[in-house]
Amino acid sequence: KQEVTQIPAALSVPEGENLVLNCSFTDSAIYNLQWFRQDPGKGLTSLLLIQSSQREQTSGRLNASLDKSSGRSTLYIAASQPGDSATYLCAVARSGNTPLVFGKGTRLSVIA
């Protein structure tokens, strides 16, 4: 059974810092990995999708990497801003038509 772990559970940084959020998964036979953002009381917003054949994806200040063989992904946020404060969730899919398995998320606070 696939298990997804996110470390740390919570993180507080001053504005402007670069930071890394970690995601690990127990079964490396994944189809894709997706990073989401969740604001309090809201649904999930998709940030980046990495297919299993890819090593990384970038969108603006966000960069996600994938090392499938070691079961790890990182989300790098450059020049953090208070508006980045949210919970970040990592999820993996075993195949193209199976549901996503989620980690419990990292709650990020960026202090102005």
Add this chain to the structure above:
Amino acid sequence: GAGVSQSPSNKVTEKGKDVELRCDPISGHTALYWYRQSLGQGLEFLIYFQGNSAPDKSGLPSDRFSAERTGGSVSTLTIQRTQQEDSAVYLCASSLVPVEAFFGQGTRLTVV
């Protein structure tokens, strides 16, 4: 519509009553997922619909939970004889397999 729409956004019900939660996926998306998020917990998979295939019901916690998807579009999640432990945010997502999943804003269910 432009995104996944869920209704109602909030629902308070008395223990023992039945509730129906609705999800309107993005037009043309063939896959639809229901997840549950309890306070302080990660996302728990409930049920997955993909095209005309039989749904994956492996995540439904009890036989009080059921879901249907009519015409390959709108989905309804029904909880019968609600219990206090059913209180959670119920999230729906859709995707055009095998690409990224998009989530609705969720329905916050409170059983009193």
